[in-house]
Structures are given as structure tokens and as C-alpha cells.
Amino acid sequence: MNARGVLRGRARALRNALFGRGAKRAALRPRGPLYSLALVAVAAWIVHSGFAALLAALARPGAPPAVLRAALALALDVALAGVLLFDLESAVSTLILDRDLDLLRAAPLPPRSILAIKLLDALPRAAAPLVVVALPALIAAAQTLQAPAAAWLAAPVVLALLWAIPLGAGTALALAWLARVPARRVRESLGLVSTLAFAALWLTNLFVLPRIAAEEGEPLERVRALLAAAAPALARTPGGWAAALLGGAPAGEIARSAGALAAAAAASVALAALVASRHLTGVLAAARTPVARPARRRAKRPLPAGSDRTLPARSLRSANSAHPLPTRPARRVPLFIAVMRRDRRLFVRDWTVLGDVLTAALLWTCLPLLALPLRPLRSPWLVRAMLLALAVGLGYEIAARAFPLERRGAAWMRLAPVRARSWAAARFASAGALALALVGVAGASLGLAARLGAEEWLATLAAVIPALALSVTLGLWTGAAFGDPTWTNPRAVLTLGGRLVAAALVVAQMTGWLVLTAAEESGSGSYAWLLPWLPGLAAIGLSAVAVGAVARRINRGGYAIP
Amino acid sequence: MESAPPLRIESLTHRYGDLLAVDDLSLEVGAGEIVGFLGPNGAGKTTTLRVCAGLLALEKGRVTIAGADLAATPLLARARLGLVPDEPFLYERLTPAEFLEFVAALYDVPESLAALRSSELIERFELVAAAGELIETCSRGMRQKVSIAAALLHDPPLALLDEPLTGLDPRAVRALKDLLRERAARGLGVLVSTHLLEVAERLCDRVVIIHRGKKRAAGTPAALLAGRAEATLEDVFLALTGDAEPAS
Ligand SMILES: Nc1ncnc2c1ncn2[C@@H]1O[C@H](COP(=O)(O)OP(=O)(O)OP(=O)(O)O)[C@@H](O)[C@H]1O
Ligand SMILES: [Mg+2]
Numbered sequence: 064m065n066a067r068g069v070l071r072g073r074a075r076a077l078r079n080a081l082f083g084r085g086a087k088r089a090a091l092r093p094r095g096p097l098y099s100l101a102l103v104a105v106a107a108w109i110v111h112s113g114f115a116a117l118l119a120a121l122a123r124p125g126a127p128p129a130v131l132r133a134a135l136a137l138a139l140d141v142a143l144a145g146v147l148l149f150d151l152e153s154a155v156s157t158l159i160l161d162r163d164l165d166l167l168r169a170a171p172l173p174p175r176s177i178l179a180i181k182l183l184d185a186l187p188r189a190a191a192p193l194v195v196v197a198l199p200a201l202i203a204a205a206q207t208l209q210a211p212a213a214a215w216l217a218a219p220v221v222l223a224l225l226w227a228i229p230l231g232a233g234t235a236l237a238l239a240w241l242a243r244v245p246a247r248r249v250r251e252s253l254g255l256v257s258t259l260a261f262a263a264l265w266l267t268n269l270f271v272l273p274r275i276a277a278e279e280g281e282p283l284e285r286v287r288a289l290l291a292a293a294a295p296a297l298a299r300t301p302g303g304w305a306a307a308l309l310g311g312a313p314a315g316e317i318a319r320s321a322g323a324l325a326a327a328a329a330a331s332v333a334l335a336a337l338v339a340s341r342h343l344t345g346v347l348a349a350a351r352t353p354v355a356r357p358a359r360r361r362a363k364r365p366l367p368a369g370s371d372r373t374l375p376a377r378s379l380r381s382a383n384s385a386h387p388l389p390t391r392p393a394r395r396v397p398l399f400i401a402v403m404r405r406d407r408r409l410f411v412r413d414w415t416v417l418g419d420v421l422t423a424a425l426l427w428t429c430l431p432l433l434a435l436p437l438r439p440l441r442s443p444w445l446v447r448a449m450l451l452a453l454a455v456g457l458g459y460e461i462a463a464r465a466f467p468l469e470r471r472g473a474a475w476m477r478l479a480p481v482r483a484r485s486w487a488a489a490r491f492a493s494a495g496a497l498a499l500a501l502v503g504v505a506g507a508s509l510g511l512a513a514r515l516g517a518e519e520w521l522a523t524l525a526a527v528i529p530a531l532a533l534s535v536t537l538g539l540w541t542g543a544a545f546g547d548p549t550w551t552n553p554r555a556v557l558t559l560g561g562r563l564v565a566a567a568l569v570v571a572q573m574t575g576w577l578v579l580t581a582a583e584e585s586g587s588g589s590y591a592w593l594l595p596w597l598p599g600l601a602a603i604g605l606s607a608v609a610v611g612a613v614a615r616r617i618n619r620g621g622y623a624i625p
Numbered sequence: 626m627e628s629a630p631p632l633r634i635e636s637l638t639h640r641y642g643d644l645l646a647v648d649d650l651s652l653e654v655g656a657g658e659i660v661g662f663l664g665p666n667g668a669g670k671t672t673t674l675r676v677c678a679g680l681l682a683l684e685k686g687r688v689t690i691a692g693a694d695l696a697a698t699p700l701l702a703r704a705r706l707g708l709v710p711d712e713p714f715l716y717e718r719l720t721p722a723e724f725l726e727f728v729a730a731l732y733d734v735p736e737s738l739a740a741l742r743s744s745e746l747i748e749r750f751e752l753v754a755a756a757g758e759l760i761e762t763c764s765r766g767m768r769q770k771v772s773i774a775a776a777l778l779h780d781p782p783l784a785l786l787d788e789p790l791t792g793l794d795p796r797a798v799r800a801l802k803d804l805l806r807e808r809a810a811r812g813l814g815v816l817v818s819t820h821l822l823e824v825a826e827r828l829c830d831r832v833v834i835i836h837r838g839k840k841r842a843a844g845t846p847a848a849l850l851a852g853r854a855e856a857t858l859e860d861v862f863l864a865l866t867g868d869a870e871p872a873s
Contacts, residue, residue: 393735401730405719412718412759474714477680479731480704619682 069180077187099560103194106563111199114138118207120283121290130287131208132303132310133294138200139302143229145192148263151233153555154185158234158343159241159249159350160551174343175336182230182335188555193226204310214309221305224328228301231331235338241349242342249350251415259422301327398481402489403496409468410497416468416553417497420460424453424501443519444584447526450506451576454531457501459569462494462538467546467556476617483614487539491610495535502531525595529602530576536609537572541565543616575601629692630655631705631783631814632677637686639672639838646672648838650686654783654814659805661829662818665866669838670818671711674785677816678708691782691814704732707776711787713768717761721752721771724760725778732779739778746774749800765792773801777808784808786817790824802828822859832858836866 118131158181167177201218204210244252297303304320304327306312312320410417466473476486506527510520545561557565576598583594632654639647647669654660664670675681677688683696693701716724722743729739747756750770755763760771769792776784784805790798805815805828819825825832826846833843842849842865846858855861 393738395733395735396726396730398730401727405716405723405727408723409716409718469716471712471714472716474680474710475728475731478678478703478708478714479728480700480733481731482700 070183073180073183099558099563102560102563103191106195107199110196111203114200115203115206117286118203121287122207127291128208128311129294130290131204132306132312133290133297135200135204135310136297136300136303136306137290137293139197139225139305140297140300141302142192142197142200143225143301145196146189146226147229147233150185150189150192151230151237154182154189154230155234155237155241156551156555157181157185157188159346162549162551164347165351168347174339177347178234178336178339178343182234185230188559189230190226191559193222197222197225201305201309204306208310210309210311214311218309221308221324224324225301225305227328228331231328231333231335235331235334238335238338238342238346241346245349249346255415255418398485399489399492403493406465406468406493413468416464416556417461418553420457420501424457424505443513443515443523444580446509446513446515446519447523447580448577450502450509450523450527451530451580452573453505454498454502454527455534455569455572455576458495458498458531458534459538459541459565461498461501462490462535463542463546463565464553464556465490465494465539466542467548467550470548473548483617484610486617487610487613490539490613491535494539495532498531498535499528502527522595526576526580526598529598530572533602533606533609534569534572536606536613537568538565539613540609540616541568543613629689631658631691632785632816633687633689634673634677635687635689637673637676637683637688639669639676639681639684641672646838647676650835650838650840652816652833652840652843654816656782656812656814657809658831659809659815659817659829661825661832662816662835663820663822663825663832663862664818664835668835668866670835671787672838673835674708674787674816674818675710678706678785679703680708680710704779705781706783706785707779707781709773709776709784709786709789711791713772715760715768715771718759720757720759721747721763721767721774722756724771725775728775729778734779742778742780743774746777749804750774750797751800766794766797769793770797777804780808782812782814784813784815784817786815788818788820790819790821798824822857822862826858834862834865836868841865 118134121134122131158178161181161184164177164181167180172180201222205214205218241249241252298307298316301324304324307316307320308324414421476483506523510523515523541557541561541564545557545564547556547558547561550556555562579594579598579601630653632652634650634652637647637650638645650669650673652660662670662673672681676683677690677695679695679699679702688695688702690702691705693705695702716727719727725743725746726739729736729743734742747753750773752767752770752774755767760768763771769789773786773789776786789801793801802824805813805817809815817825817829829846831843831845832849834841834849842861849858849861850856853861853864855864
């Protein structure tokens with residue numbers, strides 16, 4: 064392989080994606096990736112400020128450097144876990160499903176080279192936790208700990224080594240696993256990985272965070288004590304090695320940490336290369352096997368009997384119609400039904416697209432039933448808050464994939480004689496029906512476990528349904544505005560910028576609803592009567608705006624046809 | 626209204642950023658007429674067809690489809706045309722039969738009529754065996770056939786075809802030609818872009834040749850040859866579109 068040539072080609076593709084090229088540059092709208100970069104920069108800046116503030120607070124009463132290093136180690140380990148949970152999956156999809164793989168497979172390249180090229184391609188996609196969490200944490204720590212110049216110079220190398228450890232080991236594991244599943248299940252298995260990652264996140268959210276928040280004592284003191292206790296264990300993780308290198312640990316520890324870090328990274332990459340040379344070719348071939356399906360019975364529907372040729376033409380365009388109309392009053396399929404029928408088929412045959420959503424809904428349904436009897440849940444407000452979180456998250460996850468799921472078929476939205484508003488409404492109905500069903504089941508189980516009374520049920524519904532409606536419409540809008548019709552990874556059907564915007568929208572909605580709920584709980588004063596109505600009114604107003612924006616997107620052909 | 630031609634394009638101009646892709650183009654397709662749309666790669670054929678079908682915004686000029694103004698009454702205009710795009714717009718995880726059923730609903734074709742027409746088209750294009758398999762597993766030519774069937778399912782007065790012969794086997798090419806001629810005999814107007822000049826010469830009543838977005842010639846193949854030194858449509862095409870690339 065001509066490594067220089069390949070590298071040059073990739074660098075050019077990146078530059079062209081960022082800045083456009085040629086006379087038609089303006090038409091290609093190259094600003095999208097620049098916006099994404101700006102958003103990433105903002106997120107990194109926020110993490111940096113937060114982490115710097117935490118370190119400064121810890122350092123002020125004279126905490127030992129070991130505690131500060133432990134904080135850095137923890138941040139780096141969190142970033143690594145993020146790489147494993149979220150980016151491993153996108154790296155493996157890049158390695159297995161990317162569109163240029165057929166080209167690479169046809170070229171005389173050994174599997175090792177394909178692995179190298181595709182991991183390079185995965186770099187920008189699989190580096191978000193490093194750029195958004197690890198890098199800002201490193202910078203903040205270096206500032207607080209007054210790192211020597213050598214540490215600054217070593218930082219990029221350390222980050223690269225850190226990144227290689229989860230990705231190399233994870234890729235090796237994933238490939239070994241994929242080589243063992245049947246060919247037609249490879250894509251699904253890949254979806255399963257993301258589903259598990261997603262489920263893990265939901266679980267943490269649901270159980271760990273409320274517990275931590277509820278602990279007693281002065282928070283900073285607790286953090287310091289926890290860090291001090293965890294420091295020895297953290298020092299033996301990749302994050303700890305990196306923290307020792309960059310955080311001015313004693314010389315002996317630095318040498319040991321550098322050795323451990325380099326050895327772990329090298330072993331990871333070597334393992335990935337070994338597994339790839341054994342299995343990559345087979346897995347690539349398997350991933351390209353379409354999901355064969357037995358022929359359907361319905362394909363040959365009986366023709367309507369006695370196609371009568373005497374009936375007068377129905378519409379103006381039937382005047383020169385090639386075909387006679389049947390005598391019975393012709394039944395038309397309403398757009399809503401047609402869209403739902405299509406979506407049901409597409410979804411059932413590509414369940415990985417929403418597999419993580421289903422898992423989340425399942426967890427939400429089962430967990431209250433299992434866990435609540437142990438710790439009685441007295442407050443209907445808590446039930447409501449949990450359901451609101453579910454409605455916002457689920458509505459977005461389902462709706463945002465509605466447009467991207469159509470891929471090139473989305474062109475029919477411009478082609479067919481159907482109003483953009485009708486399209487938006489049909490998509491709303493289709494995505495909303497699924498989301499409503501899932502939230503309904505989860506809510507019923509939660510409500511039963513918490514033994515809500517009839518009135519509390521009504522109040523909860525009155526808050527949750529508007530929240531669901533709004534999150535579905537906003538999800539549709541993000542899908543229409545930022546959908547990537549060429550997606551391969553079902554967890555990344557939006558562009559990177561789109562995912563950041565979506566995350567911001569989800570957080571804003573959750574905050575808004577929780578604030579409203581809290582206000583209603585403590586409701587008094589002259590406007591208290593208004594509070595129960597506010598969610599519904601706000602949701603109707605904002606949803607109408609969002610649906611209008613979706614329709615405008617469709618009208619403008621905002622959803623690009625490749 | 627009855628006499629409105631299936632397609633009338635008046636001074637259509639379309640830009641991609643600074644690039645002028647279609648430059649003040651006017652043409653008309655009459656009822657029952659099959660018009661070949663010829664031009665070298667990048668001449669602006671796909672762009673023109675996409676603007677007429679409403680896929681790209683109509684920025685300058687006027688497009689009327691069977692009397693319906695594309696800018697003023699876009700839905701009516703879209704209902705009166707069928708487009709076969711250069712790359713089919715399909716759903717990979719539907720079967721051809723299910724896909725046609727969905728498209729029929731989009732165009733408001735009654736269910737029973739849609740079933741009748743789609744089974745007729747499926748038989749005509751020898752898709753019967755494939756009709757129940759996922760489109761994902763269909764070959765390039767089979768997809769093209771599905772795309773053509775979808776465009777003609779609602780029996781529009783105008784068909785816009787962008788290189789419809791791509792991937793078709795000789796028997797399917799013949800089936801398509803027969804179908805177009807049959808429908809044209811009943812009033813269908815056809816604008817078909819193609820690079821196959823022999824096909825254009827034999828299938829089309831008229832041809833329009835464009836180059837760098839501008840119309841270079843129009844008329845029956847015979848009329849284009851009359852009074853020229855060139856002996857075939859191919860030679861005429863090469864002579865009309867052979868000027869050197871502009872420096873850019
Ligand atoms: N999405 C786009 N963005 C920018 N420029 C484009 C785009 N699509 C087409 N063009 C440019 O517009 C011009 C006309 O392209 P068009 O696709 O209409 O040509 P064509 O006649 O269909 O060519 P072909 O015979 O190769 O299909 C070309 O110069 C092309 O590069
Ligand atoms: Mg073209």
C-alpha cells in the first residue's frame with residue numbers, strides 16, 4: 064500500500080468537506096462541518112471551565128497533588144469509557160459498513176491496511192469524548208498543576224495512546240465476536256452493541272445519579288475524600304498512567320506509568336491487527352450479505368374482477384387515461400395509513416435502527432416493577448419527573464430517525480403531489496404513535512408500582528403527553544434539518560452538529576418540564592391555577608412552530624437527495 | 626386547458642452557486658410526442674428534469690405541466706408528471722409490490738386500480754418473480770424497472786425520464802420502448818434524456834440537443850440532418866457539442 068498516497072487522499076477529502084472546492088463550492092454548503100467544529104469547541108470550553116473550577120476548589124485548602132491527579136485520572140477514564148461505550152460502535156461500523164469499503168476490498172490491500180485506513184477514517188468520528196472531555200481536562204489540570212513544558216509536549220502523544228487502548232482492544236473483541244455470528248446477523252449484532260451501550264447509560268442515569276445527589280455531607284469534602292480513597296486504584300488505570308505523566312508525579316512513577324501506557328496501547332493495537340488479519344475479510348463479506356427474505360404471499364394479489372370499461376372518467380387526468388376505472392366506488396388509501404404501513408414494514412425489517420429505543424422502553428417498564436417495591440416511591444411528582452424524562456428522550460430518539468430512515472426514498476416528499484404539511488403531520492402521527500405506545504406501557508408500569516390515584520394519573524398524563532408531542536415534533540425537525548441520508552450507523556443518523564443541537568434541545572426540554580413540574584408542586588400565588596394548563600399550551604404552541612419548520616424544510620428540499 | 630401541452634419550459638435558468646447549469650432554456654413537449662433530450666455529460670439534462678419535477682427549486686423561468694404552473698400550483702403540476710430519476714428513489718427494505726402500493730397512495734390512485742396497474746407493469750417488465758423480494762436484493766436493472774413502473778403508475782400526462790435505459794437488458798429496453806409508444810399514442814408526452822443516439826433516432830419524434838446549459842439544436846432527426854454535411858445523428862451531435870472546454 065502507498066501509505067503516503069492514502070494519507071494525502073484522506074487529508075484532501077477532509078479539507079474539501081470543511082471548506083468546499085471548485086467553482087460550485089458555494090452550492091455545496093460547506094458550512095455544516097464548520098458549525099459542528101464550533102459546537103465541539105463550545106462543549107470543550109464548558110468542560111474545561113467546569114473542570115478547572117473543580118480543581119481550583121479542590122486545590123485551595125491544600126489538597127495533596129495525588130488527589131488532583133486522581134481527579135484528572137477519573138476524567139480521563141470517563142473519556143475512555145465514553146470511547147468504549149459510544150465510539151467503539153461507530154468505529155466498528157466505519158470499519159465494516161462504510162461505503163468506500165467495496166472499493167478498498169476490491170483493491171489489492173491486506174486486511175491490516177484496510178484496518179489502518181478505516182481506523183484513520185474513524186478518528187474524527189470516534190474522538191469526540193477525547194476532544195470534549197479528555198483534552199479540556201488535561202489542559203485544566205496542566206494549568207492548575209503548573210505542568211512542565213515537557214508535559215505539554217507529551218500531551219498529544221499521551222492522548223493518542225489513551226485513544227488507542229479502548230479502540231484497539233474493543234475492535235479486536237468486536238471483530239472476534241462478529242466472526243462468530245451468522246452472516247445475515249452481522250448488521251444486527253452491530254446494532255446490539257450500540258443498544259447495550261445505550262442501555263448502560265440509561266441505567267446509570269436512572270439509578271446512580273439520584274443516589275449520588277442524595278448523599279449527605281458537604282459536597283466538596285465528600286469529593287475529596289472519595290478521590291483520596293480511589294487514588295491508588297485509579298493510578299493503575301490508563302487514565303491514572305496518563306495523569307501521572309502529565310500531572311508531575313514522582314520520577315519513578317512517571318517512568319512506570321509511561322511504560323504501562325505504551326505497553327497497553329501497543330498490545331491493544333497488535334491484538335486488533337492480529338484479529339483483523341484473521342477475520343476482517345470474512346466479516347466484511349458477511350456484512351454485505353443482504354437480509355434475504357422468503358417471497359411474500361401478498362405479492363400476487365388477485366386482480367379486481369370485471370374491470371368495467373364503461374364508467375365515465377373520474378378526474379381530469381383520467382380523460383386520456385390508459386386504464387379503465389372499476390365500477391365500485393374506488394377506495395383510496397389516505398396518506399397517513401400509507402405512511403404508517405410503510406414505516407411499520409421498514410422498521411420491522413430494520414429493527415436495529417430503533418433497537419436501543421425499544422431496549423430503553425423495556426428497561427423503563429421492567430425496572431420500576433423490580434426496584435420500586437424495595438424502596439417505596441411515595442411521590443407522584445417523582446413518577447411524573449421520570450416519565451417526563453422518558454417522554455423527552457424517547458420522543459426525540461424515535462422522531463429524529465423518521466426522515467433519515469427513508470434515505471433516498473425521501474425524494475418522494477418533493478416529488479409526490481402531497482403538501483409538505485401533510486407529510487409533516489403524517490410523520491408526526493407515525494412516530495408519535497410508536498412513542499406514545501412505549502411511553503404508555505412504561506408509564507402504566509411505573510404508575511402501578513407507585514400506586515397513583517386516579518387524579519394523579521390524570522395530572523401525570525396532562526403533563527407527559529404534551530411533553531411527548533413536543534419532543535416528537537422537535538425530533539422530526541432535527542431529523543429533517545440534520546439528517547444524513549447516507550448514514551450507516553443507526554445511532555448516528557444525524558450529522559455531528561445535528562446530534563449536538565439535538566442534545567441541547569433534549570436538555571432544554573427536560574429542564575423546562577422539570578421546572579414547570581416543580582413550580583406546580585409548590586404552586587401558590589395568583590397564577591397557580593394556570594400552572595396545570597401551561598405544559599399543554601406551551602407544547603401546542605411550540606409543536607406548531609416545529610411542524611411548520613419541518614414543512615418548510617421539506618418544501619425547500621432541505622433534506623438533501625444524494 | 627385541453628390543448629395545453631404536457632410540458633412547456635420557458636427561459637429556464639438554474640445555477641449551482643456560481644456555476645450556470647441551465648441557461649435560458651425553452652422547450653415544449655406536445656401531447657403524444659416523444660422528445661429526446663441529448664447533451665454531453667454535465668450539459669444540464671438532469672438539472673432541467675429535476676427542476677421540472679420540483680426536486681430542485683425553480684429559480685428563474687417558467688414551467689407548465691399539462692397546463693399547471695409549477696410555481697403557482699406545485700401540487701397540481703406534480704400530480705401530472707412522472708419522473709424516472711437517474712438513480713432510483715427506492716426503499717431498500719420494501720418489496721417492489723409494496724413500494725408500488727405506497728407510491729400509488731401518494732398519487733391518490735384508488736387501491737384496486739393501483740393493484741391492476743402495478744400487476745400489469747410488473748408483468749410487462751418481467752418482475753413477477755422479484756415482486757415479493759426486498760428491493761435490497763434486486764439487481765440494478767430490476768431496480769430501474771421498479772422505478773419506471775412507479776413513475777407511470779398514476780398514468781400522468783407527462784413522463785420525464787433521465788437515462789431510463791441504464792441497466793436494462795435488451796428485452797426490457799424493448800418493453801419500455803413499446804410502453805412509451807403505446808402511451809404516447811394515447812396522448813402521453815415524454816421527455817427522455819439519453820446518451821444512446823441510435824435509440825433517440827429511432828424512438829423519438831424530435832430531439833433537443835443542449836450543451837453547457839444552452840439549447841444548440843432542436844427538431845426531428847431527419848430535419849437535423851437535412852442540409853448538413855454530417856451523415857448521422859451522432860456526427861451532428863459531435864459537431865454541435867464539440868467546442869473546447871472553457872477555461873475555468
Ligand atoms: N448538486 C450539485 N451541486 C453543484 N453542481 C452540480 C450539482 N449537480 C450537478 N451540478 C453541475 O451542473 C452541471 C449540469 O449537471 P447535470 O447533472 O444536469 O448534467 P447532465 O446533463 O445530466 O450530465 P450527465 O450526462 O453526466 O448525466 C454540471 O456541470 C454539474 O457538475
Ligand atoms: Mg444526468
